[in-house]
Amino acid sequence: MADAALDQSLDRRAATVAARRHFLTRFVIYGLLVIFAAIYLVPLLVVVLNSFRDQQEIARNGLISLPRSFRLDAWGQAWSTYCIGGTCEGMQRNFYNSLKMTIPATIISTAVGAMNGYILSKWRFRGSEALFTCMLLGVFIPGQISLMPWAFILGNLGLSNSVYGLVLIHVIQGISFTTLFCRNYYVSIPDDLIKAARIDGAGFWRIFRKIILPLSSPILIVTVIWQFTGIWNEYLFGVVFTSGQQQPITAALVALTASGTNVRAYDVMSAAVLIGALPPLLIYLFGGKYFVRGLTQGAIK
Amino acid sequence: MSTLTIRSLRKNFGAVEVLKGIDLEAQNGEFIALVGPSGCGKSTLLAMIAGLESVTSGEIRIDGRLVNSVAPKDRDIAMVFQSYALYPTMTVRENITFGMESRRVPKPQQDEAVKRVAAFLQIEPLLGRKPGQLSGGQRQRVAMGRALVRDPKLFLFDEPLSNLDAKLRVDMRTEIKKLHNRVGKTTVYVTHDQVEAMTLASRIAVMHQGEVQQFDEPATIYNRPANMFVAGFMGSPAMNFLPAELSQEGGRPSVALQSADGKTASLPIVQALASDTPRQLILGIRPEHIYRFDPDLARRKPGIAQIDAVVELVEPTGAETMAVLRLGGKEITGRFDPDGTPRMGETVTLGIDMARACLFDPTTQRLI
Numbered sequence: 185m186a187d188a189a190l191d192q193s194l195d196r197r198a199a200t201v202a203a204r205r206h207f208l209t210r211f212v213i214y215g216l217l218v219i220f221a222a223i224y225l226v227p228l229l230v231v232v233l234n235s236f237r238d239q240q241e242i243a244r245n246g247l248i249s250l251p252r253s254f255r256l257d258a259w260g261q262a263w264s265t266y267c268i269g270g271t272c273e274g275m276q277r278n279f280y281n282s283l284k285m286t287i288p289a290t291i292i293s294t295a296v297g298a299m300n301g302y303i304l305s306k307w308r309f310r311g312s313e314a315l316f317t318c319m320l321l322g323v324f325i326p327g328q329i330s331l332m333p334w335a336f337i338l339g340n341l342g343l344s345n346s347v348y349g350l351v352l353i354h355v356i357q358g359i360s361f362t363t364l365f366c367r368n369y370y371v372s373i374p375d376d377l378i379k380a381a382r383i384d385g386a387g388f389w390r391i392f393r394k395i396i397l398p399l400s401s402p403i404l405i406v407t408v409i410w411q412f413t414g415i416w417n418e419y420l421f422g423v424v425f426t427s428g429q430q431q432p433i434t435a436a437l438v439a440l441t442a443s444g445t446n447v448r449a450y451d452v453m454s455a456a457v458l459i460g461a462l463p464p465l466l467i468y469l470f471g472g473k474y475f476v477r478g479l480t481q482g483a484i485k
Numbered sequence: 486m487s488t489l490t491i492r493s494l495r496k497n498f499g500a501v502e503v504l505k506g507i508d509l510e511a512q513n514g515e516f517i518a519l520v521g522p523s524g525c526g527k528s529t530l531l532a533m534i535a536g537l538e539s540v541t542s543g544e545i546r547i548d549g550r551l552v553n554s555v556a557p558k559d560r561d562i563a564m565v566f567q568s569y570a571l572y573p574t575m576t577v578r579e580n581i582t583f584g585m586e587s588r589r590v591p592k593p594q595q596d597e598a599v600k601r602v603a604a605f606l607q608i609e610p611l612l613g614r615k616p617g618q619l620s621g622g623q624r625q626r627v628a629m630g631r632a633l634v635r636d637p638k639l640f641l642f643d644e645p646l647s648n649l650d651a652k653l654r655v656d657m658r659t660e661i662k663k664l665h666n667r668v669g670k671t672t673v674y675v676t677h678d679q680v681e682a683m684t685l686a687s688r689i690a691v692m693h694q695g696e697v698q699q700f701d702e703p704a705t706i707y708n709r710p711a712n713m714f715v716a717g718f719m720g721s722p723a724m725n726f727l728p729a730e731l732s733q734e735g736g737r738p739s740v741a742l743q744s745a746d747g748k749t750a751s752l753p754i755v756q757a758l759a760s761d762t763p764r765q766l767i768l769g770i771r772p773e774h775i776y777r778f779d780p781d782l783a784r785r786k787p788g789i790a791q792i793d794a795v796v797e798l799v800e801p802t803g804a805e806t807m808a809v810l811r812l813g814g815k816e817i818t819g820r821f822d823p824d825g826t827p828r829m830g831e832t833v834t835l836g837i838d839m840a841r842a843c844l845f846d847p848t849t850q851r852l853i
Binding site for chain 1: 583
């Protein structure tokens with residue numbers, strides 16, 4: 185009896201110790217997470233706040249300080265009236281350029297990647313693995329290396345200084361990524377499905393449309409997010425192959441900071457940067473859930 | 486009417502010879518089982534019949550028509566896969582009609598066919614569901630429905646039961662047999678399970694290392710296996726093999742075996758032997774042909790030979806009890822009635838049914 189009582193109290197002691205230790209561990213983990221989150225989020229916060237502050241106030245109190253004023257003027261200026269290199273149209277034209285470049289390039293490169301992935305995983309032929317390896321190299325080759333060849337190609341096609349030239353570049357540069365994503369995903373779709381469909385009388389396209397595509401949404405979402413953000417944020421090709429009114433927003437942002445007047449319009453710059461960052465941000469906000477799910481999704485059962 | 490004829494069919498994957506000259510035929514309405522261990526080429530053979538694998542050489546004829554290079558969809562076959570291969574994004578109904586859609590069968594005719602098959606397999610309540618919402622047995626039925634709906638010349642089954650649990654497997658086996666009896670279609674059925682082959686098939690092709698070892702009716706395969714591979718593969722527990730020497734005992738040929746007491750016991754051979762029979766033999770005895778000896782049994786069954794053996798292990802399964810016995814320096818398995826089971830360590834006098842024994846040539850491993 186006594187032993188049992190003793191055991192019980194010991195048990196209770198051990199339980200409280202364990203609970204306390206558990207709490208401490210949690211505290212440290214969450215503390216660290218909060219610190220890291222702050223490191224990532226504070227710069228964004230500064231930019232967001234500055235976009236609503238008055239220029240004079242920024243000049244007076246410094247770039248990093250709590251806002252004492254609230255105005256929306258900077259956003260309007262950044263969008264439609266601010267002068268960059270003599271033209272006073274704000275960022276809107278460049279914003280539309282970026283859309284005109286990113287949307288078609290994303291759609292085309294994803295579609296081609298899905299088709300490539302389908303062929304390389306389900307319709308293998310002699311040398312298809314070697315071909316896939318070659319396409320994979322594109323993933324590892326940095327963009328700078330292909331600057332000269334692209335200059336040559338765009339020149340010959342008459343596509344230099346045009347959004348269409350950039351679309352072409354991003355489609356080609358993106359295919360190795362989209363092919364890799366889709367091929368690796370399609371490999372996990374059982375081959376028996378294809379065989380059954382072939383016996384059922386379905387051909388190459390019908391199998392793709394009716395069996396592969398309906399199973400593809402997770403990987404297509406991943407690919408579209410990856411391509412959209414990658415192409416939207418791309419800077420090098422934009423700044424090298426376009427100028428002035430043809431520039432995508434990333435290239436134009438640099439022109440904005442470099443533009444003439446000696447007063448630095450931090451409020452307008454902040455707003456312009458945010459305008460430029462908004463589409464990928466929105467894509468992640470709405471698609472992020474699917475992005476993570478798609479990346480971790482394996483076999484289909 | 487539909488027949489299948491395969492003549493000296495070969496298949497190479499690069500330098501690897503997977504099938505080394507297969508000859509097979511199925512009469513109209515026959516149920517052929519291809520059975521063998523994994524890697525024996527049985528699934529490749531089935532895929533070649535289906536047209537999913539190319540033919541290296543030889544010929545495949547369905548109803549006399551050479552189909553070597555005919556596309557799968559034009560062979561008029563239906564196949565049930567091990568994984569069922571149901572289209573996961575389609576409902577059961579869409580799965581069943583997919584083939585008819587591909588072939589542009591008119592809608593009313595499709596509905597008619599679905600109704601017929603669904604009633605036949607009792608899957609009407611499942612028609613609106615997706616494969617993910619079905620149990621293993623239900624998926625199996627739908628997969629068969631997809632095959633049945635087309636009324637093909639040839640049914641191909643690729644290990645259709647191996648993904649089911651043991652109990653369901655037995656149930657579905659019975660279903661498939663009933664189904665075949667009702668539909669009467671020529672069927673080729675691949676399995677690694679010799680029980681499935683024995684219970685279902687009208688003829689069995691036992692395959693090993695890319696060759697057909699024996700192609701015959703189940704009873705013949707079981708009782709007169711062509712070689713030691715077939716003898717060992719068909720039947721569970723497997724046939725016991727005992728090396729033995731041929732001798733003459735009282736003017737009759739017999740084989741000598743070491744008994745438990747160290748003496749040599751001679752077992753008379755019932756079968757007629759050719760004059761060039763080698764002196765060294767392999768004696769093959771199935772576990773169920775080993776009995777506890779009693780004079781009554783010997784009177785009823787001619788050809789019962791007596792020999793003593795030590796019981797090393799007893800494995801009761803309920804319906805029967807397996808005993809591991811030491812005989813002739815080797816371990817053999819005997820199958821006993823639970824009532825008459827020997828005890829561990831006991832020395833029992835066995836009655837071996839020599840009329841059912843098989844003799845093999847140790848060099849060629851063929852049946853003598």
